[in-house]
Amino acid sequence: MFIKYDESNRIFHLQSGDASYVLGVTKQGYLAHYYWGRKVRGTALNRLLELKERCSFIPSTDLGQKELSLDTLPQEYPSFGSSDFRTPAFQVQLADGTTVTELVYDSHRVIPGKPGLPGLPGVYAEDASEAETLEIVLKDAHSGLRVTLSYTVFEHHNAIARSANIGNDSGLPIQLLRAYSASFDLPHDRFEMLQLSGTWVRERYVHKRKLVPGMQSVESRRGSSSHMQNPFIALLGEGSTETQGDVYGVSLVYSGSFAAGVEVDQFHTSRVFAGLNSFDFSWLLEPGESFQTPEAILVFSDAGLGGMSRGYHDLYRSRLCRGAFRDQARPILINNWEATYFKFNADKIEDIARAGKELGIELFVLDDGWFGKRDSDNSSLGDWFVDRNKLPNGLTDLVSRVNSLGMEFGLWFEPEMVSPDSELYRRNPDWCLHVDGRRRTQARQQHILDMSRQDVQDYIVESLSAILSSAPITYVKWDMNRNMTEIGSALLPANRQRETAHRYMLGLYSVLERITTSFPHILFESCSGGGGRFDPGMLYYMPQTWTSDNSDAVSRLKIQYGTSIVYPISTMGSHVSAVPNHQVGRITSLETRGNVALSGNFGYELDLTQFSEEEKVQVKEQVAIYKNIRHLVQFGDFYRLLSPFEGNETAWMYVSKDKSEAAVVFVSVLQEPNPPLDRFRLQGLDPAADYVLQGSGIAYGGDELMYAGLATPQFNSDFASKLYHFKKSE
Ligand code: DGJ
Numbered sequence: 001m002f003i004k005y006d007e008s009n010r011i012f013h014l015q016s017g018d019a020s021y022v023l024g025v026t027k028q029g030y031l032a033h034y035y036w037g038r039k040v041r042g043t044a045l046n047r048l049l050e051l052k053e054r055c056s057f058i059p060s061t062d063l064g065q066k067e068l069s070l071d072t073l074p075q076e077y078p079s080f081g082s083s084d085f086r087t088p089a090f091q092v093q094l095a096d097g098t099t100v101t102e103l104v105y106d107s108h109r110v111i112p113g114k115p116g117l118p119g120l121p122g123v124y125a126e127d128a129s130e131a132e133t134l135e136i137v138l139k140d141a142h143s144g145l146r147v148t149l150s151y152t153v154f155e156h157h158n159a160i161a162r163s164a165n166i167g168n169d170s171g172l173p174i175q176l177l178r179a180y181s182a183s184f185d186l187p188h189d190r191f192e193m194l195q196l197s198g199t200w201v202r203e204r205y206v207h208k209r210k211l212v213p214g215m216q217s218v219e220s221r222r223g224s225s226s227h228m229q230n231p232f233i234a235l236l237g238e239g240s241t242e243t244q245g246d247v248y249g250v251s252l253v254y255s256g257s258f259a260a261g262v263e264v265d266q267f268h269t270s271r272v273f274a275g276l277n278s279f280d281f282s283w284l285l286e287p288g289e290s291f292q293t294p295e296a297i298l299v300f301s302d303a304g305l306g307g308m309s310r311g312y313h314d315l316y317r318s319r320l321c322r323g324a325f326r327d328q329a330r331p332i333l334i335n336n337w338e339a340t341y342f343k344f345n346a347d348k349i350e351d352i353a354r355a356g357k358e359l360g361i362e363l364f365v366l367d368d369g370w371f372g373k374r375d376s377d378n379s380s381l382g383d384w385f386v387d388r389n390k391l392p393n394g395l396t397d398l399v400s401r402v403n404s405l406g407m408e409f410g411l412w413f414e415p416e417m418v419s420p421d422s423e424l425y426r427r428n429p430d431w432c433l434h435v436d437g438r439r440r441t442q443a444r445q446q447h448i449l450d451m452s453r454q455d456v457q458d459y460i461v462e463s464l465s466a467i468l469s470s471a472p473i474t475y476v477k478w479d480m481n482r483n484m485t486e487i488g489s490a491l492l493p494a495n496r497q498r499e500t501a502h503r504y505m506l507g508l509y510s511v512l513e514r515i516t517t518s519f520p521h522i523l524f525e526s527c528s529g530g531g532g533r534f535d536p537g538m539l540y541y542m543p544q545t546w547t548s549d550n551s552d553a554v555s556r557l558k559i560q561y562g563t564s565i566v567y568p569i570s571t572m573g574s575h576v577s578a579v580p581n582h583q584v585g586r587i588t589s590l591e592t593r594g595n596v597a598l599s600g601n602f603g604y605e606l607d608l609t610q611f612s613e614e615e616k617v618q619v620k621e622q623v624a625i626y627k628n629i630r631h632l633v634q635f636g637d638f639y640r641l642l643s644p645f646e647g648n649e650t651a652w653m654y655v656s657k658d659k660s661e662a663a664v665v666f667v668s669v670l671q672e673p674n675p676p677l678d679r680f681r682l683q684g685l686d687p688a689a690d691y692v693l694q695g696s697g698i699a700y701g702g703d704e705l706m707y708a709g710l711a712t713p714q715f716n717s718d719f720a721s722k723l724y725h726f727k728k729s730e
Helices: 302-317 346-359 396-402 423-429 455-470 495-516 534-543 552-561 590-597 615-636 702-708
Strands: 005-008 011-014 019-027 031-038 090-093 102-110 131-140 146-156 159-168 174-185 193-198 202-210 213-218 228-237 247-253 258-266 270-276 283-285 290-292 295-300 333-335 363-366 408-413 473-478 524-527 544-546 572-577 600-603 637-642 649-657 659-667 692-693 698-701 720-728
Touching: 011 131, 011 146, 011 159, 019 295, 019 396, 031 174, 090 159, 159 174, 159 283, 159 302, 174 247, 174 295, 193 213, 193 258, 193 552, 202 228, 202 247, 202 552, 202 590, 213 228, 228 258, 228 270, 228 302, 247 258, 247 270, 247 302, 247 534, 270 698, 283 290, 283 495, 295 302, 295 363, 302 637, 333 346, 346 363, 346 396, 346 615, 363 473, 363 495, 396 455, 396 524, 455 473, 455 495, 495 534, 534 544, 552 572, 552 590, 552 649, 572 590, 590 615, 590 659, 590 720, 600 615, 615 649, 615 659, 692 702, 698 702
Parallel strands: 333 363, 333 600, 363 408, 408 473, 473 524, 524 544, 544 572, 572 600
Antiparallel strands: 005 011, 011 019, 019 031, 090 174, 102 131, 131 146, 146 159, 159 290, 159 295, 174 270, 174 283, 193 202, 193 228, 213 258, 228 247, 247 295, 258 270, 637 649, 649 659, 659 720, 692 698, 692 720
């Protein structure tokens, strides 16, 4: 029993892992938020409510209890227009044109396990006994609006999955204007808000700001979760660090436009919210219809940011990612993009694959340029048939040439797009997002297919399935290289045009479900110009994402560190590329490129045939090292030790679940003259055990490594790094 109900006080106590989340129904029927934090035993936390009569400007909905006001009551899914002036969790326009609602408790039930969200990604319970779900029905009696809030708690995860289902029992049409997944009010504002923001080739940098009165939020209006913002925020309590303090995470399982933020009110309470972006959104709810929001995953940790991250990592790795690859070691790959770009033929591909095989690499990935007449990014998206000029004997022949070397074969697609210069566009000019009579703005010379249309969805499923069934392809890179403009659908009526962006996401999710379940033996990796759609929604369908188009080892320190705040290491694609680096021109050693890239799903993205004999020996060694620590990187616990946002050194480590083995990566960006002496401390080890540093035979105490630390390695060049591999002594 993870959900307790105290009937006399009408209080729900949700216990997830080490945390308690307590909510309840007030005397007037409002759903109030009482507490979220470290686990407590009792339930009567309604006594924490500080009810006092405020100035006359604060309205009260209960003349008999003037100290009760919706404007000061901490709530779970606040309405608009009936006396709470803070940001509402939802808003509707009723058939009479008004926007006022007031939700009160109607009923609730607790069910074992977790029901899936129809058509939407979400975390899941593999066995009904590992989770419990509370559903609370709230109603606005005046209009007939019904809201069902879902809360799932897991026995072994410090996480709560929240979503809302908004139903129309009014008998008249209702226009839904906002529908957040979660909202809750924390009792003070002594927090820093952490967000992961950036741009293309600089994704998910860590930014923190102290909360101030008013609104602070992150959002995307791009039709995708985006490079610029990530659907995640964390609130860091006073004094919290990587290893201690109360941290609250809110992560949205959605890949489209979103909003997440905090409004600090006049009494310094913090209203936290996350959901679909209500900007440019509305949804017509006909009588009897309902709308399901995506879900938000809330994780609390009293062990600092690192504790929160590991909470997300464990949940997302094991109960968000699905399919055969969830628990399987991911292959080391060689991708030809930065090796050849669009200029290749079958012989060149075979040469690169052969060189890869000789070095121990397991999978070859053919990137962009194999289809239509795609010699540049000017054409052919949508024409998913092989370019016989480049591959005269077709794909089947190429796959069998690569397979016969002992390598698996993977293929790139950008299924959601269409080039104006393509057979598909000439045949179906209406199939892209557009607004009649307006310019169709291009980005990377391409338009976005209207995934809200069934015919478009079917075309994508059929054309990709034909290719995927034509040869033993075991990996797909699913790319998406632009954001939405002129968001309109040719098939939707005028009063549903603002549904287009969300309908696109539902269409995309449906296509992904159909394709990934039809080809369960294929490992899918999502990509959006690198990490432009690195979000939990995509991870539900594809268990890994190409982290960034920036493959420079030094840039990757910040990108991978920031990404690790929420996302498991097993979800990050990470490759060694050529120097000077193609994105930033930096020259780094092969050793450092390897050490950074092996902190993820490892691979190479350069022309292996150009390597010298000496480099080949080094790569062979890197591949062997990765194979040796792959289980730690992909399935171990991850600890951030030194932040690239705070200094010249970065360090992180992986510890096996049974604490018998660990790997540490240390990188120094610039070589300091006559550098200071220092130490850095490890985490997550067994203090009572001894660990032998592999290759040296020297044993260290787990306590020593964690409390006294290791001497900071000394280097004599810029961009230097060191990898340590420890094993518990027998
Ligand atoms: C963007 C991706 O992020 C790259 O890795 C590469 O696949 C190109 N697209 C191909 O056009």
